Amino acid sequence: xxxxxxxxxxxxxxxxxxxxxxxxxxxxxxxxxxxxxxxxxxxxxxxxxxxxxxxxxxxxxxxxxxxxxxxxxxxxxxxxxxxxxxxxxxxxxxxxxxxxxxxxxxxxxxxxxxxxxxxxxxxxxxxxxxxxxxxxxxxxxxxxxxxxxxxxxxxxxxxxxxxxxxxxxxxxxxxxxxxxxxxxxxxxxxxxxxxxxxxxxxxxxxxxxxxxxxxxxxxxxxxxxxxxxxxxxxxxxxxxxxxxxxxxxxxxxxxxxxxxxxxxxxxxxxxxxxxxxxxxxxxxxxxxxxxxxxxxxxxxxxxxxxxxxxxxxxxxxxxxxxxxxxxxxxxxxxxxxxxxxxxxxxxxxxxxxxxxxxxxxxxxxxxxxxxxxxxxxxxxxxxxx
Amino acid sequence: xxxxxxxxxxxxxxxxxxxxxxxxxxxxxxxxxxxxxxxxxxxxxxxxxxxxxxxxxxxxxxxxxxxxxxxxxxxxxxxxxxxxxxxxxxxxxxxxxxxxxxxxxxxxxxxxxxxxxxxxxxxxxxxxxxxxxxxxxxxxxxxxxxxxxxxxxxxxxxxxxxxxxxxxxxxxxxxxxxxxxxxxxxxxxxxxxxxxxxxxxxxxxxxxxxxxxxxxxxxxxxxxxxxxxxxxxxxxxxxxxxxxxxxxxxxxxxxxxxxxxxxxxxxxxxxxxxxxxxxxxxxxxxxxxxxxxxxxxxxxxxxxxxxxxxxxxxxxxxxxxxxxxxxxxxxxxxxxxxxxxxxxxxxxxxxxxxxxxxxxxxxx
Numbered sequence: 013x014x015x016x017x018x019x020x021x022x023x024x025x026x027x028x029x030x031x032x033x034x035x036x037x038x039x040x041x042x043x044x045x046x047x048x049x050x051x052x053x054x055x056x057x058x059x060x061x062x063x064x065x066x067x068x069x070x071x072x073x074x075x076x077x078x079x080x081x082x083x084x085x086x087x088x089x090x091x092x093x094x095x096x097x098x099x100x101x102x103x104x105x106x107x108x109x110x111x112x113x114x115x116x117x118x119x120x121x122x123x124x125x126x127x128x129x130x131x132x133x134x135x136x137x138x139x140x141x142x143x144x145x146x147x148x149x150x151x152x153x154x155x156x157x158x159x160x161x162x163x164x165x166x167x168x169x170x171x172x173x174x175x176x177x178x179x180x181x182x183x184x185x186x187x188x189x190x191x192x193x194x195x196x197x198x199x200x201x202x203x204x205x206x207x208x209x210x211x212x213x214x215x216x217x218x219x220x221x222x223x224x225x226x227x228x229x230x231x232x233x234x235x236x237x238x239x240x241x242x243x244x245x246x247x248x249x250x251x252x253x254x255x256x257x258x259x260x261x262x263x264x265x266x267x268x269x270x271x272x273x274x275x276x277x278x279x280x281x282x283x284x285x286x287x288x289x290x291x292x293x294x295x296x297x298x299x300x301x302x303x304x305x306x307x308x309x310x311x312x313x314x315x316x317x318x319x320x321x322x323x324x325x326x327x328x329x330x331x332x333x334x335x336x337x338x339x340x341x342x343x344x345x346x347x348x349x350x351x352x353x354x355x356x357x358x359x360x361x362x363x364x365x366x367x368x369x370x371x372x373x374x375x376x377x378x379x380x381x382x383x384x385x386x387x388x389x390x391x392x393x394x395x396x397x
Numbered sequence: 398x399x400x401x402x403x404x405x406x407x408x409x410x411x412x413x414x415x416x417x418x419x420x421x422x423x424x425x426x427x428x429x430x431x432x433x434x435x436x437x438x439x440x441x442x443x444x445x446x447x448x449x450x451x452x453x454x455x456x457x458x459x460x461x462x463x464x465x466x467x468x469x470x471x472x473x474x475x476x477x478x479x480x481x482x483x484x485x486x487x488x489x490x491x492x493x494x495x496x497x498x499x500x501x502x503x504x505x506x507x508x509x510x511x512x513x514x515x516x517x518x519x520x521x522x523x524x525x526x527x528x529x530x531x532x533x534x535x536x537x538x539x540x541x542x543x544x545x546x547x548x549x550x551x552x553x554x555x556x557x558x559x560x561x562x563x564x565x566x567x568x569x570x571x572x573x574x575x576x577x578x579x580x581x582x583x584x585x586x587x588x589x590x591x592x593x594x595x596x597x598x599x600x601x602x603x604x605x606x607x608x609x610x611x612x613x614x615x616x617x618x619x620x621x622x623x624x625x626x627x628x629x630x631x632x633x634x635x636x637x638x639x640x641x642x643x644x645x646x647x648x649x650x651x652x653x654x655x656x657x658x659x660x661x662x663x664x665x666x667x668x669x670x671x672x673x674x675x676x677x678x679x680x681x682x683x684x685x686x687x688x689x690x691x692x693x694x695x696x697x698x699x700x701x702x703x704x705x706x707x708x709x710x711x712x713x714x715x716x717x718x719x720x721x722x723x724x725x726x727x728x729x730x731x732x733x734x735x736x737x738x739x740x741x742x743x744x745x746x747x748x749x750x751x752x753x754x755x756x757x758x759x760x761x
Binding site: 014015016017018088281284285290297299300301309311312315316318319324331381383384385387388389391392393394395396397 | 398399400401402403406466642645646653656657658659661662666667669670673674675676677678680684689699702703751752754755758760761
């Protein structure tokens with residue numbers, strides 16, 4: 013157990029800092045960390061240009077093996093990159109789905125031809141991806157997917173509907189879990205397809221959220237098509253591939269996310285000082301608790317990176333989701349009645365948006381209740397109900 | 398950066414756990430707790446052949462020269478069982494002596510601790526309004542110092558060496574008093590938590606050695622105790638949750654194991670999550686003692702508040718989820734609740750500790 017960084021890690025950190033210092037300038041720096049959950053509509057075109065800048069610098073897909081275009085960076089390096097990125101207040105990334113979910117999936121489960129076709133445009137920031145998992149009847153219960161795909165000669169034909177798709181209106185491609193075997197049930201008969209988004213068979217309808225803004229959409233497939241080769245893994249084996257994708261999303265992002273959380277908490281504390289709310293014992297206690305719990309989450313994240321237990325991803329989610337939601341409550345509680353007035357027609361300021369948007373944190377990517385099922389069944393071994 | 402235990406540390410844990418599996422069964426723990434509150438035979442072996450009290454004592458003072466991480470492993474494993482031995486008290490006294498006091502006064506005491514002498518510490522709680530364990534007065538007497546007063550000391554009845562925080566005039570000081578010296582009367586007290594006894598120590602011109610002076614020294618000693626109690630709480634909470642989960646798999650009502658009911662599963666998931674976060678925090682704190690001592694003033698009370706609260710939640714839920722059997726003397730659950738609550742009260746309350754974290758980290 014030694015939590016000090018090694019000299020090599022420190023050198024890498026300096027390299028990251030230097031690069032960000034040189035390139036995060038002008039319009040990119042002016043964005044000041046814009047975008048991200050609850051703010052995806054902010055500065056999109058500039059963020060897309062920034063993604064390409066990152067691609068040129070070789071900073072996309074650090075974790076991929078060199079033969080697939082990455083740097084083969086271990087967890088320590090990935091964490092350093094993510095931490096420095098957050099510290100520099102660089103803009104939120106526009107292709108999280110492509111870089112962190114689809115690229116490792118193709119790297120791991122894809123064919124050579126798929127790697128050659130799909131990885132380079134992700135690594136250059138040229139093709140954006142969205143995720144087609146949830147459906148109106150398949151939320152927590154993903155295996156209830158009903159969107160159908162059938163092979164027609166050299167083409168998959170797809171009909172159905174996906175929902176809660178982030179950034180669908182900007183995406184070039186979608187990775188989707190679809191039912192490719194008629195009359196199959198649950199986890200069997202699903203396939204993991206790569207579907208181009210810009211085609212007549214796809215219609216996107218933005219969902220207006222409780223914040224009044226839209227980041228998520230409904231995506232309708234009506235005789236949408238994709239090439240027969242665009243299936244990852246064997247047809248019918250989509251569940252295994254989809255679960256693999258979920259497994260790639262753990263650990264590293266948490267530590268960087270905590271830097272953003274720390275910045276939000278600092279802002280709430282500053283606001284509380286300004287309004288005098290820190291003199292209220294109840295508010296003071298909640299602010300201190302938020303600070304302590306954020307520290308605790310950091311230690312937990314550091315330990316799960318070393319231990320690498322899969323279930324710790326569920327615990328991490330169960331810690332940060334409710335924490336962030338409580339922070340949203342604190343953000344407007346320290347403001348008091350002032351926070352009840354918004355800008356017409358319905359534009360929220362940062363605190364109000366945080367209060368409302370964080371309701372999603374305990375629902376998406378596996379609701380708190382699903383995480384509790386996973387922890388109690390897979391880690392504690394309690395029987396299924 | 399590495400947050401995992403190395404092979405030697407895992408081996409140490411296995412050896413301690415193996416010993417306790419055979420010598421700290423529920424029956425053995427209860428026999429000692431309901432007797433004089435001291436498992437003397439086990440203590441003899443833990444300090445003798447296993448040399449656990451000398452783990453972090455310097456080799457030139459007869460110890461193994463390991464770090465507080467190793468000490469934390471032993472505290473945690475013993476904490477799982479609630480075995481009534483003054484291990485936590487003794488190794489915290491040793492840590493205070495090694496980290497805060499100069500070697501010329503501390504060295505001879507450390508040699509005795511490494512050789513198996515039990516020690517105890519009496520430090521003020523977080524809140525100055527709880528003076529019960531911050532008592533006594535030291536004064537100069539000829540060339541030396543003597544102490545007068547009465548203090549309740551955890552593990553006081555088994556200790557040879559008492560490390561006490563007191564005041565000399567207005568100045569806080571840490572002193573060592575020999576339990577067997579003239580002017581020292583030790584009277585065992587019955588305690589809510591029978592697995593960890595206290596003693597009323599009456600001091601009348603008792604000869605003392607000044608170990609360190611100043612508020613900072615007392616605060617640092619308290620921080621070391623906080624880290625010890627944090628990692629102990631993790632051990633106790635883990636055992637308590639393991640037992641509860643095992644019971645939920647066995648106990649059948651309405652024709653199915655009650656562990657299949659989501660009302661209980663989800664609470665267990667929350668407890669496991671709170672415990673793992675507390676474990677990470679407590680392990681981090683044990684590393685900080687030697688690895689990053691500048692972080693100790695914030696991390697120590699933070700770890701105790703987080704891990705202590707986790708134990709309290711787990712112990713309280715353990716009784717509830719066991720139902721009627723959990724309310725009986727016969728079941729072990731109450732022993733964990735009593736340890737949990739006693740720890741909190743002795744610490745001065747976890748809300749107080751959290752406030753201290755806020756002040757030290759200048760959060761507000």
